[in-house]
Amino acid sequence: MSKLKDTLYQKILDHRKRTTKLLKKSGDTVIDQVTVSQIIGGMRGIKSLVTDISYLDPYEGIRYRGYTLQEVLSKLPKAEGAEMPYVEGLYYLLLTGEMPSKEEVEELMVTFRNRRIVPRYVWDVIDSFPSESHPMAILSAAVMSLERESHFNVKYKQGLSKMDYWDSTFEDATNLIAKMPLIGAYIYNKLYQKGKGHRYPDPSMDLGANFAYMMGKDKPYDDVSRMYFIIHADHESGNVSAHTGHLVASTLSDVYYSISAMINGLAGPLHGLANQEVLRWLQGLRNQMDGKLPSEDEMKQYVWDTLNKGQVIPGYGHAVLRKTDPRYTVQREFCLKHMPEDELFKYVDALYKVVPGILREQGKAKNPWPNVDAQSGVVQWHYGITEYDFYTVLFAIGRSIGVLSNIIWDRALGYPLERPKSVTTDMLEKMVRSTKEFVNTN
Ligand SMILES: CC(=O)SCCNC(=O)CCNC(=O)[C@H](O)C(C)(C)COP(=O)(O)OP(=O)(O)OC[C@H]1O[C@@H](n2cnc3c(N)ncnc32)[C@H](O)[C@@H]1OP(=O)(O)O
Numbered sequence: 001m002s003k004l005k006d007t008l009y010q011k012i013l014d015h016r017k018r019t020t021k022l023l024k025k026s027g028d029t030v031i032d033q034v035t036v037s038q039i040i041g042g043m044r045g046i047k048s049l050v051t052d053i054s055y056l057d058p059y060e061g062i063r064y065r066g067y068t069l070q071e072v073l074s075k076l077p078k079a080e081g082a083e084m085p086y087v088e089g090l091y092y093l094l095l096t097g098e099m100p101s102k103e104e105v106e107e108l109m110v111t112f113r114n115r116r117i118v119p120r121y122v123w124d125v126i127d128s129f130p131s132e133s134h135p136m137a138i139l140s141a142a143v144m145s146l147e148r149e150s151h152f153n154v155k156y157k158q159g160l161s162k163m164d165y166w167d168s169t170f171e172d173a174t175n176l177i178a179k180m181p182l183i184g185a186y187i188y189n190k191l192y193q194k195g196k197g198h199r200y201p202d203p204s205m206d207l208g209a210n211f212a213y214m215m216g217k218d219k220p221y222d223d224v225s226r227m228y229f230i231i232h233a234d235h236e237s238g239n240v241s242a243h244t245g246h247l248v249a250s251t252l253s254d255v256y257y258s259i260s261a262m263i264n265g266l267a268g269p270l271h272g273l274a275n276q277e278v279l280r281w282l283q284g285l286r287n288q289m290d291g292k293l294p295s296e297d298e299m300k301q302y303v304w305d306t307l308n309k310g311q312v313i314p315g316y317g318h319a320v321l322r323k324t325d326p327r328y329t330v331q332r333e334f335c336l337k338h339m340p341e342d343e344l345f346k347y348v349d350a351l352y353k354v355v356p357g358i359l360r361e362q363g364k365a366k367n368p369w370p371n372v373d374a375q376s377g378v379v380q381w382h383y384g385i386t387e388y389d390f391y392t393v394l395f396a397i398g399r400s401i402g403v404l405s406n407i408i409w410d411r412a413l414g415y416p417l418e419r420p421k422s423v424t425t426d427m428l429e430k431m432v433r434s435t436k437e438f439v440n441t442n
Pocket residue numbers: 044269270271272274307311312313314315316317318319320364365366367371372373
């Protein structure tokens with residue numbers, strides 16, 4: 001057994017006792033109450049999921065296993081001369097809650113390298129898509145086509161004990177994380193770099209550096225990839241992509257079905273696709289300006305015009321956050337260091353100064369501050385990835401690391417099939433009436 005798997009197994013054994021005790025001794029304790037507006041309004045704020053991989057505080061932002069993003073980026077082991085840590089180390093941290101040593105990460109890097117093999121039929125699936133297809137549709141199909149590789153499915157058919165579900169799920173998850181960057185880069189090269197062909201992985205490189213190599217990008221794109229995959233990896237369990245992955249996996253569908261579903265959820269413009277929308281929207285402004293930087297008033301007018309058309313400002317607002325997203329800040333600091341003179345970055349920075357005030361004045365959005373998507377596309381654009389349809393594929397590669405870590409733990413703790421209850425509008429109205437009558441007669 002590898003060091004990671006062994007450490008994980010010990011953690012699982014300890015954690016099972018905590019979950020069993022909670023269920024046995026406190027199963028009836030009330031944790032939350034649900035209002036009509038929560039039921040009609042997308043279940044905001046209802047505490048109904050459990051995960052120890054990450055937690056999102058509305059004012060502080062995400063913590064992975066208790067560590068802020070700044071702590072994760074400074075404490076995880078790095079390659080010699082690299083600014084950003086190994087992505088592989090993040091997987092170790094998310095799974096075990098322990099900050100790995102360099103040796104532990106190196107062992108895991110070998111595991112990943114040995115699994116960077118994508119069957120030929122996956123390339124055929126990708127090649128068979130028409131060129132106008134969205135890269136997220138291609139990614140989703142490519143991941144789902146791998147379903148026949150699932151160890152979990154084989155073992156399940158052989159009669160697997162519930163206690164052992166996590167083990168083959170871990171193997172599937174690790175295989176998929178190793179393959180995702182190869183699939184992403186292949187899609188990019190097929191759609192946008194036709195003449196160049198596809199580069200096969202370099203076994204001497206870590207996940208981030210190898211992705212940059214397969215994309216045909218020089219330094220510091222290796223660090224950009226590491227930063228990007230790490231900061232997008234998880235955002236607790238209620239966001240659409242994480243929740244979808246968990247929900248589908250709760251039926252004991254394998255990780256390929258679950259991550260394909262996760263990808264489909266991420267592909268909507270209110271969620272992950274907002275990062276491409278930001279670039280599309282910014283290009284609209286740029287075109288209007290005929291190359292010159294807009295004045296503050298011109299910028300404000302563009303924002304108001306968008307709102308007055310009944311559209312949202314992409315990259316702003318959030319269902320949980322009530323402050324600037326720390327993932328925005330991490331990328332902003334990277335931009336200030338590496339590309340302060342970039343024209344689009346100047347647009348993004350100028351928007352930061354005007355959009356929150358306008359959203360406050362409009363008075364609808366509960367959070368007027370920027371989220372991760374407002375900054376991520378501009379970094380990619382700077383390094384030559386100007387095909388913004390591709391950006392959510394990068395998000396999906398990162399997000400799969402967190403969602404897969406969660407799915408392994410779901411299986412380890414025996415979480416059941418997810419199945420909340422729905423009611424009819426008639427029932428809601430009756431419940432409201434009976435509550436009012438109760439209040440009036442008491
Ligand atoms: C990785 C991520 O998924 S981060 C989010 C990425 N998405 C975006 O950036 C898209 C733009 N933002 C939004 O559409 C929203 O802020 C969401 C979807 C992220 C959150 O939605 P909600 O939790 O419903 O936000 P909230 O409660 O603040 O919405 C209240 C109203 O403000 C509006 N609003 C929220 N954010 C914005 C915005 N950026 N621009 C304009 N209006 C907004 C909502 O559309 C809603 O309007 P309505 O009452 O007419 O329906």
